Amino acid sequence: MESIADLLAQPFGTLPDLIRRHAAEQPDKIAVTDGDDELTYRELDSIMDRAVAVLQRDGTAQGQAVAMVSYPSTAQAAVFLAAVRAGSIAAPIQPSATPEQIAGMVADSGANLVFLDAANAKALAAQRISATVVMLEDLEPWLAPEGTRPQPVExxxxxxxxIIYSSGTTGIPKGIVQSHTMRWQHLSRNSAAGFDTAVTLLATxxxxxxxxxxxxxTLAWGGTAVLMKKFDARRYLELAQQYRATHTMLVPVQYQRIMALPDxxxxxxxxFRFKTCTSAPFKARLKRDVVNRWPGKLVEYYGMTEGGASFILVADENPDKLHTVGRLSPGHQAILLDEEGKEVAPGEMGEIVGRSPAMMNxxxxxxxxxRESEYYxxxxxxxxxxxxxxxxxEDGFLILMDRKKDMIISGGFNIYPSDLEAVLAEHPAVADCTVVGVPSDEWGETPxxxxxxxxxxxxTAEDVRTATNAKLGKTQRLSALYVTDELPRSAIGKVLKRExxxxxxxxxxGGMN
Known part of the structure; x- marks a missing residue:
C-alpha cells in the first residue's frame, strides 16, 4: 500500500480521501480539538459521511456552496470538510463582518444551507438569510444515522x-474561489514540514x-489540529504547553503580543519544531526576537489568497535577510512590472506579478x-x-515596499508608507504604528x-513626529501624527487603513495629542 507521502507526491488527489485513509490506519488519533470538544479521525470521517448523505438527500448540488458563520470549533471544521467531500464548495464567512455583509456574502455564495453557531445566530437575528439555517450546537440531530455512507462523488x-471572502470595510467582499488543484498544491508542498506528527496550534x-x-x-498528513476559539496571548502559551504543540501559524500582531508578555x-x-507567519508585514526586529527566544524554525510566507507566486523566508537560517520575505517557492515564478506593464531592470521596484500551479479559479x-487581477x-x-x-x-530575496493602492503620491513623489512606518516604529515611545495617505490641497496627498x-x-505626539521627521527625507515627512489606544485590525492582523x-x-x- 502506498504511503501518505507517496499519495501526496501524486499530481492530484483529494483531502477527504486522505482523511478516510487516516481513519482506517489511525482511527483513535485526535484529528481536531477546540479545547471543549475533540474528534478522532474515525469520528471526523463518520461525521463527514453522515453530513454528505444529508446534503445529497436535501438537494445541495455538487459545485454549490455550503456556508458557515462560526467561531473556530470542531463542528465547524467537520462541516467544512463534509462540504468538500460532497463536491460542494465550503464557504466560511467571517463573523467580524457586519450582519448586513454576512447576509450579503451568504447570498453571494449561492448557498442553500448555512451553519451558524449560537453567538452568530444571535448577531444575525434581525437579518433575512437566504438559506436554510442549521445550528452547529444541534449538529448531531441533523446528521444522518451512524454508519450511513453517501453516494460516491467524483x-x-x-x-x-x-470560497474565501476577502476582508473589506464596505460593501460585499470578493469571494476567492480556490480549486481542488490549488489546495492539493498546498498539501503536497509541505512534505518537509513534518505535519504527519504535528500538533498544530491555530489561533486564527x-x-x-x-x-x-x-x-x-495537518489533516492531510495525519497530525492533530488544536483550534483556539479566540486569541489571547497568555492563553495561547498555556495551550502550547498543555498540548506540547509542534507547529503553529500566527500573524505578526499575535507574535508581537506573545513576545511582549513579561513572563x-x-x-x-x-x-515546537515549525512556526510560520503570513498575512501582514513582519518586522525584522520581531522576527529576530522570535528566532532568539522561541525554539524551532521560523518560516515566513508571502503570497496571495488568490495565488500567484509564493515566497519563503526561513528566518533562523537567514539572519541577514530578515528585512525581506524570502525567495521564490520551488516551481513558482515572479516578475516586477512598471506602470506601463514592462518588466523593470534588476534591483528596481515594480508591481509583483506571479504564477504557479496554485492559482485561484x-x-x-x-x-x-x-480580469483586473490577471496578467497575460x-x-x-x-x-x-x-x-x-x-x-x-542581489541574492534574489524579495523586499516588500507596500500595497500598490497604499502608495502615497505627494507633490509628484512616490512615498511608501512602510518606509515611514519603519522609522516611526524605532522611536522608544512607539509600541505600534501605521502611516496612511490623506488628501491635501497643497500636495495632492500627504502622509x-x-x-x-x-x-x-x-x-507627546509632536515630540515623536519631530524626531521621526528628522530621520526622513523632505518629501516623506509626516504632516500629522495621532495617538490612538489601538490600531484597527482585521481578524488576521492587517491594519484597516481605510477605517x-x-x-x-x-x-x-481632533488634533495631535
Whole structure:
C-alpha cells in the first residue's frame, strides 16, 4: 500500500480521501480539538459521511456552496470538510463582518444551507438569510444515522474546493474561489514540514486562508489540529504547553503580543519544531526576537489568497535577510512590472506579478474583477497581480515596499508608507504604528501617522513626529501624527487603513495629542 507521502507526491488527489485513509490506519488519533470538544479521525470521517448523505438527500448540488458563520470549533471544521467531500464548495464567512455583509456574502455564495453557531445566530437575528439555517450546537440531530455512507462523488481538479471572502470595510467582499488543484498544491508542498506528527496550534479563524494553509496540511498528513476559539496571548502559551504543540501559524500582531508578555520565558515551548507567519508585514526586529527566544524554525510566507507566486523566508537560517520575505517557492515564478506593464531592470521596484500551479479559479461571479487581477504574458501564460510593490536584492530575496493602492503620491513623489512606518516604529515611545495617505490641497496627498504609545512613555505626539521627521527625507515627512489606544485590525492582523482614514475624515482625531 502506498504511503501518505507517496499519495501526496501524486499530481492530484483529494483531502477527504486522505482523511478516510487516516481513519482506517489511525482511527483513535485526535484529528481536531477546540479545547471543549475533540474528534478522532474515525469520528471526523463518520461525521463527514453522515453530513454528505444529508446534503445529497436535501438537494445541495455538487459545485454549490455550503456556508458557515462560526467561531473556530470542531463542528465547524467537520462541516467544512463534509462540504468538500460532497463536491460542494465550503464557504466560511467571517463573523467580524457586519450582519448586513454576512447576509450579503451568504447570498453571494449561492448557498442553500448555512451553519451558524449560537453567538452568530444571535448577531444575525434581525437579518433575512437566504438559506436554510442549521445550528452547529444541534449538529448531531441533523446528521444522518451512524454508519450511513453517501453516494460516491467524483471530484475533478478544477472543481471548487472553497470560497474565501476577502476582508473589506464596505460593501460585499470578493469571494476567492480556490480549486481542488490549488489546495492539493498546498498539501503536497509541505512534505518537509513534518505535519504527519504535528500538533498544530491555530489561533486564527477558519474563514482565513492564513489558517487553512496550516490546518488542511495537518489533516492531510495525519497530525492533530488544536483550534483556539479566540486569541489571547497568555492563553495561547498555556495551550502550547498543555498540548506540547509542534507547529503553529500566527500573524505578526499575535507574535508581537506573545513576545511582549513579561513572563514569556517561563513557558515550556521546547516541543515546537515549525512556526510560520503570513498575512501582514513582519518586522525584522520581531522576527529576530522570535528566532532568539522561541525554539524551532521560523518560516515566513508571502503570497496571495488568490495565488500567484509564493515566497519563503526561513528566518533562523537567514539572519541577514530578515528585512525581506524570502525567495521564490520551488516551481513558482515572479516578475516586477512598471506602470506601463514592462518588466523593470534588476534591483528596481515594480508591481509583483506571479504564477504557479496554485492559482485561484477567479472571483466568484465577478468576471471584471477577475480580469483586473490577471496578467497575460506574450506567450499567453496567466499570471496573478499581487497588488504589492517590491524589489529583488542581489541574492534574489524579495523586499516588500507596500500595497500598490497604499502608495502615497505627494507633490509628484512616490512615498511608501512602510518606509515611514519603519522609522516611526524605532522611536522608544512607539509600541505600534501605521502611516496612511490623506488628501491635501497643497500636495495632492500627504502622509499622516497613527501610533499606540508604549506604557510609561512621556513624549507627546509632536515630540515623536519631530524626531521621526528628522530621520526622513523632505518629501516623506509626516504632516500629522495621532495617538490612538489601538490600531484597527482585521481578524488576521492587517491594519484597516481605510477605517483610519474614515475616522480622521469624520473628525474622530481632533488634533495631535
Amino acid at each position: 471530484i475533478k481538479p478544477d472543481d471548487g474546493f472553497n 479563524p477558519l474563514y482565513s486562508n492564513t489558517t487553512l494553509v496550516s490546518f488542511l496540511p 514569556f520565558d517561563r513557558f515550556d515551548l521546547s516541543s 477567479g472571483y466568484h461571479k465577478r468576471e471584471g474583477a477577475t 504574458d506574450a506567450d499567453g501564460n496567466r499570471w496573478i497581480r499581487h497588488g504589492d510593490v517590491g524589489r529583488f536584492d 499622516v501617522g497613527f501610533y499606540v504609545p508604549r506604557a510609561g512613555a512621556t513624549e 483610519l482614514r474614515d475616522q480622521l475624515a469624520a473628525g474622530n482625531f
